[in-house]
Amino acid sequence: MTARILVVDDVETNLRLLEARLTAEYFDVITAQDGATALELCARAQCDIVLLDVVMPGLDGFEVCRRLKADPKTHHIPVIIITALDHPSDRVRGLEAGADDFLTKPVADVALLARVRSLARLKMLGDELRLRAQTTRDIGMSDALADAIADTGDGGRVLLVDDRESSYERIRAALSGCQTVEVETEPHEALFRAAEEDFDVLVVSLSLEGFDALRLCAQIRSLERTRTLPVVLVADPDDNVRVIRGLDVGVNDYLMRPIDPNELIARVRTQVRRRRYTERLRNNFQISMELAVTDDLTGLHNRRYMEMHLQALFDQAAARGRTLSALVVDIDFFKGVNDRYGHDAGDEVLREFSRRLKASVRGIDLAVRLGGEEFVVIMPETDAAVARLVAERIRAKVAAKPFSLGLGRGAIDVTVSVGVATYLSGGDDGAALLKRADVALYRAKSDGRNRVVADAA
Template identity: 45%
Template sequence: MTAKILVVDDVSSNVKLLEARLKAEYYTVIVAHDGEEAMDLVAKQQPDIILLDIMMPKMNGFEVCKKLKNDPLTTHIPIIMVTALHDTHDKVQGINAGADDFLTKPIDETALSARIKSLTRLKMVIDELRLRGETNAEIGGVSGMDYSNQIFDANILVIDEDVFQAEQIYNVLKQRFRSIKILNDPIEALKVGIEGNYNLIISDMQFSKTDGLRLCSEFRSKVETRYTPILILSEDYDRSNLVKALDVGANDYLTVPLDESELIARVNLQVKRKRYQDALRMNLFNNAEMSVKDPLTNCYNRRYFDAHLKNIVKDSVEKDRRLSLMILDIDYFKKVNDDFGHSAGDELLKQIQKRISENIRVTDLLARFGGEEFVVVMPDTNVLDAFAVAERIREIIAIEPFTLLDKSITHSVTVSIGIAEMQKSDLDNIKKFIIRADRYLYKAKNSGRNRVVTS
């Protein structure tokens, strides 16, 4: 997961330290030493994230943040404001200026890594939403950005045995959000969280009945809460468990005792992220223009795929990012139609689409390519990572039999998959990109089926 990060600070030693830390995690780093230079660089290079110091000459961080957030061309870029330790006034002013997140000096490495990773994921979702909005506009569809920018009616679940702390969180959030539910029992909270369709789950790390890490892992493993942001509460000194929590699926953390302005900022960020993801799914499954959807499987059709792939390729080239594409074909699909009828074949296609969609990212593009073929476009993904995703999908389809025609038929199914990564030579003719993946698909077919083949 790569990102281009703009570091803005007038102190050279601060810039060098942040630059070294970020480059060590393989991010691309550009730097500015004052507000005016930062504005110029943002316009020219469109970074994915901005790390913005507050105290600078010519134009302070608040002014820069406000201008960027008021500009339609840059409002979508996440901004992390760097503040002095425990300076609540700066944080409140930063929220009012539009800041998405905060880091306090001296900057902790765990905090820096967690914030950057969380915002990078958010930016990927925003970029894909904007890109699909452009494609929808080209072919007469609609965008989900309006929905994604509304967060006041968010549904938030707080899980905490500390009654005083839970009440503090409730009192802060009730001023900004419509529905806040507090639960003290983590076992009950797991059931409620899965059934409740929450926009955010806030959970403590310590419980008497269960391990907070286990609870986080359980939420992340369920289909219903796989994309629900999880914000954990952690003691300052509990670094080892904090890193583990981020590894098992937590999106971000807050240290206790809680800072109210930081709580608001982190909750705003995670709820926005969930709304952006929801908006992408609304585009995928509920697009107003039926002409872009396959009526049987409810995923995008070939017409939309052809139009959107051009935008994805253009975006990947501009950002110098990898791009992979997989084509999946159902093995012996004709035999299903011949043995059980076309109704069974239609039901199988719908169930295959469901299994694929549950095992790819919200930013990936899934479309019905034609007949019994599906295609998945994976931005910011190299061929090795794409192979791992494809192998997971192949295995999930092969292991669990499909029940067709009102549970009267149980049928084992496999798929063959071909994968290609975009090359420079594909830029002149995108069809070559598709043809290469198609060639690997037929190689998988000819070498025994139920396998993944790539270069």
């Protein structure tokens, strides 16, 4: 795995040292010696991770980090602050500025590279979802990026896995002001809880008695349900090797004892924000997928979805020697509804018709708004006689009760005409089946409407 790393430091020697370390590990490295240049490179999508010094002329590293995280174009770029500042308050200040990690010089090569690789993996996994979120924002959906920027990271649900009472009580006390913390002392039970309940962060003590905490972390990463759940390790000072191993198996962050409460709060907030950001991206991706195949007025599937699935249903029926039927349904005289009562009244009629249509077919049937007032129902494993019964049920349900026009405009009688066609065997395909149902529909209309006509073929 490789990535493009931006190293920002005003000291030439530091730049070249980090560049040599990272290049030797096959990372693509670019450099900047001031904050303004770094912001410009990031805005042009020139990098995957930023390694950022704090003490620089002009914009210091904290301000550069704040600006990166406040801009929707660069918010997603992981930032590691690397500095000689080693006071706990400096770490907290960096994390509160939005940094994904804060490392103190001199940084061991193994620790630096493990952190860079871990963040590069997270960045790569999130890029596609981020692009999907950008698409949904452009068509008016909620802006997951803006939501992430505004998120404080408070109010998350944290599962703390620790079997030492003195340890978990200190951690719970530190986090209880901003997060909801639940303690689990049994690692095996923690795995089940993480998979079955909705947590935002998992905090794991590396010094669990009689159990390898890294095995729990690996199991968390192996389950589909918990694969993206952020994991934070709490380790002792002599556990550096195991911490690095933890980063390799997918741990997101870590703290060393003795724990500074403010740093703990800041790191957990960072993970809560990241979890929510990922969930927003995933939800927007799901919404965008649904929008692509759903008619927004009626909630039925659209023509695109039908075209994607019709031939597959047809091939399945042919392979199994089963029947497949199609209905083409058209609302009679619908143009007159729009002309007389307006398009908003027409929309009410379409929505109510769609509700009655869905109530008349099975869950396995494919109900589609083809366009305008024309609809299609594809019914797997349905012969001609049953298809005609279903078509008649739809026609009767529509005609049985007047349709409300909304806004106190009263109600009107509505009828539909239905064409029915069934695949039996031979040289048929999905398009031909629909064509025969459509021809039957036109016969229903020419015969006086409000009726069902089956294809004679």
